[in-house]
Amino acid sequence: MSGAVAAVDLGATSGRVMLGWADRDGVRLRHVARFANDPVTVPEGGSRGGAGRVGLHWDVLGLWRSVTAGLAAAVRDEPDLVSIGVDSWAVDYALLRDGRLLGTPYHYRDERTAEGVAAVHAAVSPQELFTRAGLQHLPFNTVFQLAADRASGVLDLADRALLVPDLFSWWLTGVAATESTNASTTGLLSPVDRAWDVDLLDRVGLPGGLFASLVEPGTRLGPLLPSVASIIGAGPALGVTAVGSHDTASAVVAVPLAGDDAAYVSSGTWSLVGLELPSPLLTEEARAAGFTNEGGVDGRTRFLKNVSGLWLLSESMRSWDGSGASAAERSSDLAALLAEAAEVTRPVSVFDATDERFSPPGDMPARIEAWCVEHDVEPPRGRAEVVRSILESLAAAYATTLRDAERLSGRTIRTVHVVGGGSQNALLCQLTADRTGCTVLAGPVEATAIGNVLVQARAAGLVDPSSSLEALRALVSASSAPVTYRPRSVASRAAARAS
Numbered sequence: 001m002s003g004a005v006a007a008v009d010l011g012a013t014s015g016r017v018m019l020g021w022a023d024r025d026g027v028r029l030r031h032v033a034r035f036a037n038d039p040v041t042v043p044e045g046g047s048r049g050g051a052g053r054v055g056l057h058w059d060v061l062g063l064w065r066s067v068t069a070g071l072a073a074a075v076r077d078e079p080d081l082v083s084i085g086v087d088s089w090a091v092d093y094a095l096l097r098d099g100r101l102l103g104t105p106y107h108y109r110d111e112r113t114a115e116g117v118a119a120v121h122a123a124v125s126p127q128e129l130f131t132r133a134g135l136q137h138l139p140f141n142t143v144f145q146l147a148a149d150r151a152s153g154v155l156d157l158a159d160r161a162l163l164v165p166d167l168f169s170w171w172l173t174g175v176a177a178t179e180s181t182n183a184s185t186t187g188l189l190s191p192v193d194r195a196w197d198v199d200l201l202d203r204v205g206l207p208g209g210l211f212a213s214l215v216e217p218g219t220r221l222g223p224l225l226p227s228v229a230s231i232i233g234a235g236p237a238l239g240v241t242a243v244g245s246h247d248t249a250s251a252v253v254a255v256p257l258a259g260d261d262a263a264y265v266s267s268g269t270w271s272l273v274g275l276e277l278p279s280p281l282l283t284e285e286a287r288a289a290g291f292t293n294e295g296g297v298d299g300r301t302r303f304l305k306n307v308s309g310l311w312l313l314s315e316s317m318r319s320w321d322g323s324g325a326s327a328a329e330r331s332s333d334l335a336a337l338l339a340e341a342a343e344v345t346r347p348v349s350v351f352d353a354t355d356e357r358f359s360p361p362g363d364m365p366a367r368i369e370a371w372c373v374e375h376d377v378e379p380p381r382g383r384a385e386v387v388r389s390i391l392e393s394l395a396a397a398y399a400t401t402l403r404d405a406e407r408l409s410g411r412t413i414r415t416v417h418v419v420g421g422g423s424q425n426a427l428l429c430q431l432t433a434d435r436t437g438c439t440v441l442a443g444p445v446e447a448t449a450i451g452n453v454l455v456q457a458r459a460a461g462l463v464d465p466s467s468s469l470e471a472l473r474a475l476v477s478a479s480s481a482p483v484t485y486r487p488r489s490v491a492s493r494a495a496a497r498a499s
Helices: 060-077 114-123 126-133 142-152 164-173 198-203 226-232 247-253 284-288 311-321 327-342 364-374 382-409 426-436 447-460 469-479 492-498
Strands: 005-010 014-023 026-036 040-044 053-057 083-088 093-097 160-163 220-223 239-241 262-267 270-277 292-295 301-308 415-419 439-442 483-485
Touching: 005 060, 005 164, 005 247, 005 447, 014 060, 014 447, 026 060, 026 447, 026 469, 060 164, 060 226, 083 164, 083 247, 083 447, 093 142, 093 164, 114 126, 114 142, 126 198, 126 284, 160 164, 164 220, 164 226, 164 239, 239 447, 247 262, 247 270, 247 292, 247 301, 247 447, 247 469, 262 382, 270 382, 301 382, 311 327, 311 364, 311 382, 327 382, 327 426, 364 382, 382 426, 415 426, 426 439, 426 483, 447 469
Parallel strands: 005 083, 083 239, 262 415, 415 439
Antiparallel strands: 005 014, 014 026, 040 053, 093 160, 220 239, 262 270, 270 301, 292 301, 439 483
């Protein structure tokens, strides 16, 4: 067969709709639409004249408008579109009753979850929770968010929870399903048999039927609803295919891993740093080191650690530029600052990029300065040094994480693939090579969309339906060459190992 598919890729700061083509010679993309994904703050629970809590939410209705407009443009460009696939960030969800939203979904950076964490850990210890779900403890994991909803009474009104990409697939097709790679980020899925842990749901007080049935990447969910097909101008045959709906799961499909000595950094708002394993690693040592076991496409395990990412830069730029700066102005300013940061010669502070104080929105440069003062470290001086400090700290966090991954898995890492937006940041890639002592291969930038396209293409028969992940990755390698960064000192690798 021949034809195009559409990848809807919703990131935590922006979204895009892309057309993709794949055949035995490779894979290629074309941007159709790009749009901002800005959270909204909403006062909650305050009495008249009082100071109620302010909730941080996703503007899913605005995203839906942008997605349908982008799909309409895709159909105009390719009237014989074969399939649509949706991926997004993890953990967040919408609550519904009788198919209708009960409110706008919370943003994972909303600070309401402390009560949920306490409630879950009162029922299941952190150690047992890891052995059952395999996840790194993050206070915004879905299980904690749902426990907070239960405590507030909101969950009593719901008969369905749909993770964000599943919500969009539901709106497109009317089919409620939960894709397995994103389900693996909830803290409620067994990483061994990739099934809902019904006993765990019961113990933490969550309804057993709250989530829809699980589907694997490559499953055709169904045709578009007639009303949606009319909106975007599509024919009756166009439908939605489940992909690795957690954006990192799709991104890892497009990482051209070549052997057990390769690791990856999916670099965007977050940095997902780790290995692809054939099965989960559920040891106490892995839990103590903060690793997670998330589902990958074709039954693989993404053994990784969430490390703060380019969020540190974007929040710093937001603090410096104010909300009045356009995206183009911010991008131009960042390019100039990166050039200045590359010229910084004096040592800058390296802070703990995994410190939870850097997770909420706010004045990031002030938080970095406060961390340095608390730890008796000289704070960076000026914007260029702040940028250099951020990138040095991220590279140091990557190096520490990869050394832990080697120790826990028994593997030796020689190559690090950096994909996503961070692969365009030459300074970050070079610093990663220097601090890890490994060769860094940067690219592809649009790894998530490529992985989304490849899973759809295989399901639709645009490429051999029996293709393994390795065969799909060979198509990526045939389509684009990475940029290579090597440690700048022959002693770098030895120094990295010894540190």
